[in-house]
Amino acid sequence: MKVKKLITASLGVVLVSSIFLLSACGETEVSKVDNGDKKTEAKADENTKKKENKVFKIGDTVKVNDVELTITKASYTDPAPYTKAEKGKVLTIELKAKNSGDTQAFVDNTDFNLYDKDGNKLKDYFGYDEMAVSGELNKGKQLTGKLYFDVPQANSYELVYTPAFSLDSKEIKWNIEVK
Template identity: 25%
Template sequence: MMIKKLAIFGLTILTATTLVACGNPDTSTDKTPKTEETAKDKVSTTKTVDNIDMKIANLKLTESGDGKKDILQVEMNIQNNSNTPFAIGGGDFKLKTAKDKTVKVDPQASNFGDEIAAGKTLTGKAYFNLPKGTEKATLIYQPKDKAEAEWEVTIPEKE
């Protein structure tokens, strides 16, 4: 009789534990990933200038060696849909921070620059030294005096 009671008690505990473990997960959701997806979607918008498609492929933030500034790496995909070669480089881009400070590419970094043959694509990286704490900026394609394309970017967290 005692063994029967222990078996029933043990089975009850096992059933209760199983039901708790198989219950519904927490249904609350974190809103942050949706914001990041929206920001990434906004960044990845393709801009076309003279049959050249330009798209930000990736943004990456690291700290500079001296720790005084942050380095933003902007990876671009550029496709030449024209019939002639097209020359482009990191120096054709600049960043404007929310505080209206213009930041040019770091001339000492290994920024992209090449001539893209007709129908070909170039993927390259440009590097910008940003003031610490910069959260938003506008990436501007300006090969000459006038801006020809702009992207609103949210600066990612440091890696």
């Protein structure tokens, strides 16, 4: 009987500790970085709900926790010679990521999804020798890379980034206009 009470008490302590640790991790912080390095914070309270739902555009630098992401360019590129684009076009999105934090950060193409104007998810394109952006970023370092999607031609798309290592599954959105 004592063993059963001890196990029950231990499980209760572990459960309470786990909840405390998970809540201490906090929410994903998102802010837009202005050209003058001023930051507009977007935190999860009632006064900033509109900022959280903001849709960014090409050229905007968005700070997600300690990683600054900038979509620098979006253009249609020719498909690889032996890998057809099923929807007709390959959209190549150029990305710059910078780690402004004190610990390593990870950025990967699988954290990004592209949608058409009707909300349909578009497939990644895997025909090029060059791999899509992916990598660990040490403190103060940056990387550039590309995201590739098989798309029908359109004026704009929605790119959604959901950091893999966040607890709240916050989505950061860009309106991608192809010119």
